[in-house]
Structures are given as structure tokens and as C-alpha cells.
Amino acid sequence: LTDVFSKRKRSQIMGRIRSQGSIAERHVANLIQKQHYKFEAHRRDLLGCPDFVFPRRKKVIFVHGCFWHQHKGCNRATCPKSNRAYWSKKLSGNTRRDLINRRLLLKAGWKVLTLWECQTIVSGIEITSKRINRFLDS
Numbered sequence: 001l002t003d004v005f006s007k008r009k010r011s012q013i014m015g016r017i018r019s020q021g022s023i024a025e026r027h028v029a030n031l032i033q034k035q036h037y038k039f040e041a042h043r044r045d046l047l048g049c050p051d052f053v054f055p056r057r058k059k060v061i062f063v064h065g066c067f068w069h070q071h072k073g074c075n076r077a078t079c080p081k082s083n084r085a086y087w088s089k090k091l092s093g094n095t096r097r098d099l100i101n102r103r104l105l106l107k108a109g110w111k112v113l114t115l116w117e118c119q120t121i122v123s124g125i126e127i128t129s130k131r132i133n134r135f136l137d138s
């Protein structure tokens, strides 16, 4: 099966999806800072390299891109029509890794909150902000 997009166009599209993920992360960073919590970003020594780490509270927050981490039931999480075998293997590998990382972090005594990119857009930001608050204060 051939891609409907050229190689260059495809890589532009994928690049855009990737950077939308990091925009979501910035939104969440703003929310956390507004609430005056102190975090460490991207601790590589922790499984899955969580986006936000709160060492004293022993809590971590992941901000997952809906596409790369396949947000269930989300319309951003569709598998590309071309190269289906490649993508489905890659994406299911991501979700499997997420699950394992989460399990191991919990086992090691960390509390884990996963936020999705689509929950950080304007309409969802208030609820997300409350969830962060509840998670960190509990």
C-alpha cells in the first residue's frame, strides 16, 4: 500500500502531531506553575521518563499525546491508513510500554496521573486543572 502523502508531507504531518504533544505539555506546565507546585521535569532515572515529577509527594504526571499513546476512544488516536502494519506495531508497542511503566511506578510507591493532550485544550483545561489539584493535594 502506498501513502497518499509524499514522504516529505508525511514527515511534516507526523512532526506536527509530535509538537502538538509538547504544546499540551506546556499547557500543563503552566497549570502546575500557576498552582505553585514545584516539579522536576523529565526525570530520566524514572520509568517512562515522566513529564512532571513531584519527588516529595512521590507523584508523577504524564502528559500523553493522543496519537502516540493511542488515547482510547479519542478521534486523535486513529492509525494512519498507509503502512498500517508498521504503525499498529509501533503504536501498540507504545501503549504496552506505558502500561508496564505505570505498573512498575505504582509498585515502587509512586502515584501516577495520566493526562491526555485532548484534555489540555481550552474547553477541558478547567477540569484538568482541578484534577491536577486534587491529585497533588490528596
Ligand SMILES: [Zn+2]
Pocket: 066, 071, 074, 075, 076, 116, 117, 118, 119
Ligand atoms: Zn485524546
